[in-house]
Amino acid sequence: MNIQTHPHTRSSLVARRQAPAFTLVELIVVITIITILLTVGALGLKNLSKGSGISAGVPIAEAVFAEARAIAVGKGTNARVLIHAQQDSDDEFHKERYLRYMAVQYEELDADGNPSGNWVLASRGTTLPDGVYFMKDLSEESAPALESETVTLPGNSSTTCYYYTFNSEGLITSPKINGDAVPRFVIQVASLPPGQSTPVASSDAKRNMGGFVIWRSGRTSVFRHPDQIENN
Numbered sequence: 001m002n003i004q005t006h007p008h009t010r011s012s013l014v015a016r017r018q019a020p021a022f023t024l025v026e027l028i029v030v031i032t033i034i035t036i037l038l039t040v041g042a043l044g045l046k047n048l049s050k051g052s053g054i055s056a057g058v059p060i061a062e063a064v065f066a067e068a069r070a071i072a073v074g075k076g077t078n079a080r081v082l083i084h085a086q087q088d089s090d091d092e093f094h095k096e097r098y099l100r101y102m103a104v105q106y107e108e109l110d111a112d113g114n115p116s117g118n119w120v121l122a123s124r125g126t127t128l129p130d131g132v133y134f135m136k137d138l139s140e141e142s143a144p145a146l147e148s149e150t151v152t153l154p155g156n157s158s159t160t161c162y163y164y165t166f167n168s169e170g171l172i173t174s175p176k177i178n179g180d181a182v183p184r185f186v187i188q189v190a191s192l193p194p195g196q197s198t199p200v201a202s203s204d205a206k207r208n209m210g211g212f213v214i215w216r217s218g219r220t221s222v223f224r225h226p227d228q229i230e231n232n
Helices: 007-018 024-075 092-097 136-140 226-231
Strands: 079-084 101-109 115-121 132-134 147-151 159-166 172-174 184-191 209-214 220-222
Touching: 024 079, 024 101, 024 132, 024 159, 024 184, 024 209, 024 220, 136 184, 136 209, 209 226
Parallel strands: none
Antiparallel strands: 079 101, 079 159, 101 115, 132 184, 147 159, 159 172, 184 209, 209 220
């Protein structure tokens, strides 16, 4: 029995058989485009993670300052924000915390209710996000200079720390305000090469920077743009 195929069906089969496939060159082009897109996406995520480090670090630091101020007012004494400032590349304790660890301490009162000179840690402290460092030079630029002192931190006998001090009224007393210059706290995405004491800012240093000023009242105001840090 002779079965005839409908002309439309035959043309469809021929079209399917003759449908062009991807050539090797076309496949290479597609793979190259995908690779470029993945690379750009990875760089974007990397920059986003750096930016998010600053976005997370600023509120962390603000919370520590708010805690110190609240303790000072609540206990009617002096309180400090401590920033780990002792570097030792051979000691993991200092290496991990250098310019990243923050803690609060307050001055105990004697029996008469006067400051006793004995400082007590209020908590175990907190650490800034990975790759984010406190920048002393930027914090002191056009602002009062920071003071430092050797204190006892959890897990170590003594450590040199920079500090900001609030009095029993919640006013900031250290660094000492001089005229219109007010204390600042600045952090930046950076790395710490072996043997260096100052963190090296990332390539996009201006973008990956943040912080706040501490007014005489003890309250803080966040820098909304890096230019505010460089211009103040």
